[in-house]
Amino acid sequence: MGGLVKGLATTLKYLRRPRATVDYPAKERPYPERFRGLHILDRDAEGLERCVGCELCAAACPVHCITVEAAENPVGAPYSAGERYAWRYEIDLLRCIFCGYCEEACPEDAIQLTPRHDLLSNKREDFLVGKDWLTVPRQ
Amino acid sequence: MITLTIDGKTVSVEPGTLLVEAARAAGRDIPVYCYHPKLAPAGACRMCLVEIEKMPKLQTACTTPVSEGMAVHTTTARVKEAQHGVLELLLINHPLDCPICDKGGECDLQDFTLRYGPPSSRFLDGKIHRKKALDCPPFLVIDEERCILCQRCVRYEDEILHERNIVLIERGSHMTIGTEGRDDYGGYYSGNNTELCPVGALTSRPYRFKSRPWDLKMTPTICTQCSLHCNVRADVRHGDLMRLMIHDNPQVDGGWLCDRGRYAIGDAKAAERLSHPLVRGGEVSWDIALAEVQNALEAGPVAGLGGGRLTNEAAAAFKQICGTVDWRVGRQTYARVPGVAEATPSDLSEADVIVLVDTCPMEEAPILDLRIRHHKRVIDVGPVPGMRVGPAERVVCAPDGVAEALRGLDLSAAKHPVVVWNGRGELVEAIRALGAPVLMVHEVANARGAHDAGLETEGDILAACAEGKIHTLWLAGANPLRSYPADVRAALEKVPVLIVSDLYPTEVTELATIVLPVAGPFERAGTFTNLGGLTQTAAAVVAPRGLSDERIFQRLRPAAQPAKDLPARRSFQGGNLLVRPHLWSGGGNTRFDRTLEAARTALATVRVHPSQGLAAGTHVMINDVHEAVVAVDPGLHPAVVVVPDRTFAGLGADARLRAVVPA
Ligand code: SF4
Ligand code: SF4
Ligand code: SF4
Ligand code: SF4
Ligand code: FES
Numbered sequence: 001m002g003g004l005v006k007g008l009a010t011t012l013k014y015l016r017r018p019r020a021t022v023d024y025p026a027k028e029r030p031y032p033e034r035f036r037g038l039h040i041l042d043r044d045a046e047g048l049e050r051c052v053g054c055e056l057c058a059a060a061c062p063v064h065c066i067t068v069e070a071a072e073n074p075v076g077a078p079y080s081a082g083e084r085y086a087w088r089y090e091i092d093l094l095r096c097i098f099c100g101y102c103e104e105a106c107p108e109d110a111i112q113l114t115p116r117h118d119l120l121s122n123k124r125e126d127f128l129v130g131k132d133w134l135t136v137p138r139q
Numbered sequence: 140m141i142t143l144t145i146d147g148k149t150v151s152v153e154p155g156t157l158l159v160e161a162a163r164a165a166g167r168d169i170p171v172y173c174y175h176p177k178l179a180p181a182g183a184c185r186m187c188l189v190e191i192e193k194m195p196k197l198q199t200a201c202t203t204p205v206s207e208g209m210a211v212h213t214t215t216a217r218v219k220e221a222q223h224g225v226l227e228l229l230l231i232n233h234p235l236d237c238p239i240c241d242k243g244g245e246c247d248l249q250d251f252t253l254r255y256g257p258p259s260s261r262f263l264d265g266k267i268h269r270k271k272a273l274d275c276p277p278f279l280v281i282d283e284e285r286c287i288l289c290q291r292c293v294r295y296e297d298e299i300l301h302e303r304n305i306v307l308i309e310r311g312s313h314m315t316i317g318t319e320g321r322d323d324y325g326g327y328y329s330g331n332n333t334e335l336c337p338v339g340a341l342t343s344r345p346y347r348f349k350s351r352p353w354d355l356k357m358t359p360t361i362c363t364q365c366s367l368h369c370n371v372r373a374d375v376r377h378g379d380l381m382r383l384m385i386h387d388n389p390q391v392d393g394g395w396l397c398d399r400g401r402y403a404i405g406d407a408k409a410a411e412r413l414s415h416p417l418v419r420g421g422e423v424s425w426d427i428a429l430a431e432v433q434n435a436l437e438a439g440p441v442a443g444l445g446g447g448r449l450t451n452e453a454a455a456a457f458k459q460i461c462g463t464v465d466w467r468v469g470r471q472t473y474a475r476v477p478g479v480a481e482a483t484p485s486d487l488s489e490a491d492v493i494v495l496v497d498t499c500p501m502e503e504a505p506i507l508d509l510r511i512r513h514h515k516r517v518i519d520v521g522p523v524p525g526m527r528v529g530p531a532e533r534v535v536c537a538p539d540g541v542a543e544a545l546r547g548l549d550l551s552a553a554k555h556p557v558v559v560w561n562g563r564g565e566l567v568e569a570i571r572a573l574g575a576p577v578l579m580v581h582e583v584a585n586a587r588g589a590h591d592a593g594l595e596t597e598g599d600i601l602a603a604c605a606e607g608k609i610h611t612l613w614l615a616g617a618n619p620l621r622s623y624p625a626d627v628r629a630a631l632e633k634v635p636v637l638i639v640s641d642l643y644p645t646e647v648t649e650l651a652t653i654v655l656p657v658a659g660p661f662e663r664a665g666t667f668t669n670l671g672g673l674t675q676t677a678a679a680v681v682a683p684r685g686l687s688d689e690r691i692f693q694r695l696r697p698a699a700q701p702a703k704d705l706p707a708r709r710s711f712q713g714g715n716l717l718v719r720p721h722l723w724s725g726g727g728n729t730r731f732d733r734t735l736e737a738a739r740t741a742l743a744t745v746r747v748h749p750s751q752g753l754a755a756g757t758h759v760m761i762n763d764v765h766e767a768v769v770a771v772d773p774g775l776h777p778a779v780v781v782v783p784d785r786t787f788a789g790l791g792a793d794a795r796l797r798a799v800v801p802a
Binding site: 052108 | 353
C-alpha cells in the first residue's frame with residue numbers, strides 16, 4: 001500500500017513538470033550545428049554547383065555508398081565553375097553511416113552534412129537520392 | 140657484370156646500365172619524370188638526384204651509368220633536400236587542379252609530392268597562367284599549365300615516331316609544349332603521349348572525365364582492329380569499356396598503341412546496334428531464328444563468307460557448319476606465301492633491308508610501322524608510296540608492274556632481309572623469287588587464323604551466287620557491298636536465303652533473310668592469330684549484346700550440302716584508280732563510332748600525281764556519284780589515282796574521276 005502511494009506521488013509530481021518530448025513533426029528540437037545528418041550539395045556565390053565531379057568523396061566513403069559520374073561542362077551553360085561537373089551524383093542513404101568523410105574529402109566544400117536527420121519513407125528506392133534531391137535550390 | 144651498392148644493398152648489373160635501372164633491380168625506387176625506359180636519357184627534370192660516394196655533387200641517376208664499386212645513396216638528407224627543392228619548383232606554377240584533372244589518381248606529380256615533397260609551398264606570388272583544355276584534334280587535349288616540361292612527349296615524337304607533332308615552343312619561363320604550324324595533331328599515334336606524360340598535361344578527348352583509376356577493373360587482352368593484335372589493358376567501369384591502355388608485349392607492339400586501336404571502342408554502345416534476331420524483317424526469339432537458320436542450312440547448297448573477324452574457335456565452327464567458307468571478301472587474296480619462311484614483327488627490328496611490296500604498314504597495321512620507319516634501308520615498291528615517314532628507296536611502277544619491279548631487285552647482299560606484303564594481287568611468284576622471309580599484313584584482323592582454320596575455297600562464292608548455284612549464303616562479320624572490289628548487290632539479291640551475323644544494320648542486313656546480332660569485340664573470349672603467327676587470347680571484359688558467333692554455331696548442325704563446283708576466282712588487276720587502305724576507313728564497326736568523327740574528316744580524299752594537273756583542294760566526282768577532295772602526292776605513279784578503302788562502297792577498278800567546276 002505504501003509503495004502504491006509513493007508511485008502515484010511520483011507520477012503526480014512529474015505531471016506538473018515540463019514535457020521531455022516534443023510534438024514531432026509539428027515541432028522540432030534544435031540539433032547541434034555540427035551534427036552529421038543528411039547531405040546537401042551546395043552552390044557557390046554565383047549559384048553554380050560547387051561539385052566538380054572529382055569523385056574524391058566516393059573514394060573516401062568507407063561504405064562505398066556514393067556514385068559520381070563526371071562530364072565536361074556544356075559551353076555557355078555550365079553547371080559548375082571550370083571544366084568538369086558531375087552529371088550523376090547518387091548516395092545510398094540506407095547504406096550511409098553518416099561518418100562525414102565525404103565532407104572532409106571534398107576539395108570544393110560541395111558535399112556537406114546538415115543537421116537534418118529525418119530519413120523517412122516506406123519505399124526502399126526513396127533512399128537512393130540523386131542530384132535533384134541533394135543539390136540546394138538556387139537562391 | 141658490374142657490382143655496386145645502393146643504400147647498402149649490393150647488386151650486380153650489366154655494364155652500361157643506368158643507375159635508375161640498377162636501383163630498380165636492388166628494389167629501390169628513384170623518382171623520375173623525364174626518364175622513360177623506351178626513350179633516350181635526357182636529364183631534364185632533376186627529380187632523380189642521388190648521392191654517390193667520392194662525387195662532390197649530387198648526380199642524376201637517369202643519366203649516370205653504373206661503375207664498379209660505386210656506392211650510391213638515395214635517401215640521405217642532401218638527396219631529400221634536393222627532392223624537396225625540385226618538387227617545390229615544379230609546383231610553383233602548377234595549377235593544382237587535381238579534382239578536375241584526368242590524371243588524378245595516377246599522376247606522378249601527386250604521388251611524388253606525397254612521397255618526397257615538401258609539406259607546403261613558400262611561394263606567395265601569383266602563378267603564371269596559360270592555355271587550358273586546348274583541343275588538339277582528333278584526340279588530344281593539352282593543358283599547358285600542368286606541363287612540367289619533362290619532354291617525354293617531345294622525345295617520343297622525335298625518337299619513336301620521327302614526326303615531331305608535339306614540340307617545345309617559347310623559351311625560359313614561357314616554355315611550353317604544343318604543335319608547330321597546325322592546330323591538330325596530324326598523326327596516328329597521339330594516345331601514347333597521354334600515357335607517357337607523367338602529369339595531366341596531355342589527356343584524351345574520348346576518356347575525358349569518364350572515370351577515375353580506382354573505379355576501373357583492369358583486364359589484359361588484345362586489340363583486334365588490325366592483324367597485329369597489340370596487347371592492351373581494358374579498363375572497365377560500371378560494365379562499360381572506358382579506355383584501352385598499353386600492355387607491353389615486346390614481340391608484338393613494343394609497348395605502343397595506335398589511335399585506332401586505342402580509341403575506336405565507342406561503337407559498342409551505338410544506338411543502332413542490333414538487339415534481336417530478325418527473320419524477314421520481323422523480330423523473333425533466338426530459338427525461332429536458329430530453327431530458321433537450321434532449315435536454311437538443310438534446304439540446298441550452302442556457303443559462308445567472312446570469318447576473318449571471328450575468333451579462331453568461331454572460325455573453325457563456321458567452317459564446320461557451312462562446309463564451303465571463304466574469309467576473303469575484299470582485295471586480299473593470300474594470307475601466306477606458300478613455301479616461304481614467315482617473318483615476325485621482331486624480325487623487322489633486326490632486318491637490314493625491308494622491302495615493302497605495294498603495302499602501307501602505317502595504314503594497315505600502324506604499330507608495325509614504328510618498327511620500320513627508323514630503318515636505314517627500306518625499299519618501297521609500288522605505284523603508291525608505302526612509306527609515309529622515314530627514308531625509303533622508292534621503286535615507282537605502274538599498278539600492274541609490281542611483279543616486274545620485284546624481279547629487278549637484288550637482295551643477295553642483305554644479311555637479314557624481310558619482305559612486307561598485304562596479299563593483294565598476283566605477286567606470289569615474284570615474292571618467292573626474292574628469297575626472303577615474308578611478313579603478311581592482313582585486311583581483316585584474324586585473316587591468318589581463318590586461313591589456318593581452312594576458311595578458303597578454290598572458287599569464287601560470290602560468282603556462284605550470281606549464277607544461282609547457292610541456296611543459303613551466310614555472311615559472318617562480312618559486308619561485301621563495302622569491301623568487295625566490284626558491285627555484288629545483284630549476286631546477293633539472287634541468293635534465296637541470306638543469313639547475316641553482325642553487330643549493326645548495314646547494307647547487307649537490308650538484303651538479309653535472317654539477321655543474327657552477335658557479340659562484339661571485348662564481349663567475347665577466344666584466340667586470335669596475328670600476322671606473325673602468334674596466337675593470343677582475347678578476354679570478354681563487358682557483357683555481350685547478342686550471342687557470340689561461337690555460341691551460334693554451337694547450337695546448329697552442319698549444312699547438309701556444302702556448295703561445290705564453284706566458278707573460278709575473279710582477278711581484279713588493271714585500272715588506274717586504286718582503292719587503298721586508310722586507317723579510319725577500314726571496315727568493321729568504326730563507322731558507327733561517333734567518337735571518331737574528328738578522325739574521319741580526311742576520308743573523302745583522292746590522291747593524284749602533280750602531272751594530272753589537278754590542284755590540291757579541287758573537288759572531284761568519282762563515277763559521277765561520290766564527291767571527294769584532291770590531295771597531290773608526288774610519290775605516286777603519274778597515272779594512278781588513289782582513294783581510301785571502303786569510303787566509296789563497291790568502287791571497282793573501272794571507276795572514273797571528273798573534276799567539278801566550282802559553281
Ligand atoms: S557520410 Fe560517410 S558513409 Fe555517408 S556518404 Fe559520406 S563518407 Fe559515405
Ligand atoms: S562532392 Fe566534392 S568530393 Fe564529391 S565529387 Fe563533388 S567536388 Fe568531388
Ligand atoms: S597533373 Fe597531377 S598534380 Fe597536376 S592537376 Fe593533374 S593530377 Fe593534379
Ligand atoms: S606534356 Fe607531359 S610529357 Fe610532355 S613535356 Fe609536358 S609533362 Fe612532359
Ligand atoms: S629523371 Fe633524371 S633528370 Fe629527369
